[in-house]
Amino acid sequence: GQQLNQSPQSMFIQEGEDVSMNCTSSSIFNTWLWYKQDPGEGPVLLIALYKAGELTSNGRLTAQFGITRKDSFLNISASIPSDVGIYFCAGQLRGGGADGLTFGKGTHLIIQP
Amino acid sequence: DSGVTQTPKHLITATGQRVTLRCSPRSGDLSVYWYQQSLDQGLQFLIQYYNGEERAKGNILERFSAQQFPDLHSELNLSSLELGDSALYFCASSVATRYWTGANTGELFFGEGSRLTVL
Numbered sequence: 001g002q003q004l005n006q007s008p009q010s011m012f013i014q015e016g017e018d019v020s021m022n023c024t025s026s027s028i029f030n031t032w033l034w035y036k037q038d039p040g041e042g043p044v045l046l047i048a049l050y051k052a053g054e055l056t057s058n059g060r061l062t063a064q065f066g067i068t069r070k071d072s073f074l075n076i077s078a079s080i081p082s083d084v085g086i087y088f089c090a091g092q093l094r095g096g097g098a099d100g101l102t103f104g105k106g107t108h109l110i111i112q113p
Numbered sequence: 114d115s116g117v118t119q120t121p122k123h124l125i126t127a128t129g130q131r132v133t134l135r136c137s138p139r140s141g142d143l144s145v146y147w148y149q150q151s152l153d154q155g156l157q158f159l160i161q162y163y164n165g166e167e168r169a170k171g172n173i174l175e176r177f178s179a180q181q182f183p184d185l186h187s188e189l190n191l192s193s194l195e196l197g198d199s200a201l202y203f204c205a206s207s208v209a210t211r212y213w214t215g216a217n218t219g220e221l222f223f224g225e226g227s228r229l230t231v232l
Contacts, residue, residue, distance in 0.1 A: 031219045033219045033220065040225070041225055041226075042115065042117070042203050042205070042223030042224050042225050042226050043156070043203075043221075043223050044115070044223070045220055045221070045222075048219065048220055088155070088156065090219060092219035101158065101219050101221075102158075103155055103156040103158075104155065105154075105155035106155055106156075
């Protein structure tokens with residue numbers, strides 16, 4: 001199946017810093033999505049991207065659908081303690097089947113006060 | 114609150130045993146998905162049901178099975194449990210964009226998960 005390479009695997013940052021993470025694949029995806037998982041909870045959708053080149057914001061979060069359709073980026077500006085968690089990228093193939101939705105292994109974000 | 118309900122939240126059992134995990138999707142969602150999350154493997158897709166029928170299968174072991182009932186709740190059955198089956202099991206639901214296939218946009222709503230520990 002498809003594989004997503006998500007990096008970095010973990011990030012230790014200071015409160016107030018900006019954060020960048022990305023996902024790359026050898027496959028072309030129709031949709032890119034970013035989820036966040038808080039400790040003890042299930043993943044929650046943050047941003048969904050449907051067009052190559054699309055740049056979408058959700059508060060302090062900004063994500064981009066790479067022009068090649070093989071990558072995506074998520075940026076978080078001015079991090080705060082509640083940003084702690086695991087961020088997953090996901091790519092959806094054309095057709096929309098559940099077996100066509102692939103998740104990255106996640107970026108663990110840890111914020112040091 | 115995603116609207117997806119999973120029970121039990123925690124389960125401890127022994128190798129060789131069988132357990133059943135239960136999921137109620139969001140009101141109106143016809144699709145239910147099961148995922149396994151372990152530390153080193155991330156979120157692994159197991160199986161999808163749409164309106165009572167199996168729609169897609171991922172890396173689900175033969176020892177595992179699932180079904181979706183007429184009221185749309187779903188159960189994941191795990192049998193002959195092994196130590197390596199210890200993981201978080203998530204259920205998710207979605208709105209189908211193509212009602213005859215259960216296809217979706219990738220926007221899934223996850224439950225809080227069931228943590229299974231096999232000793």
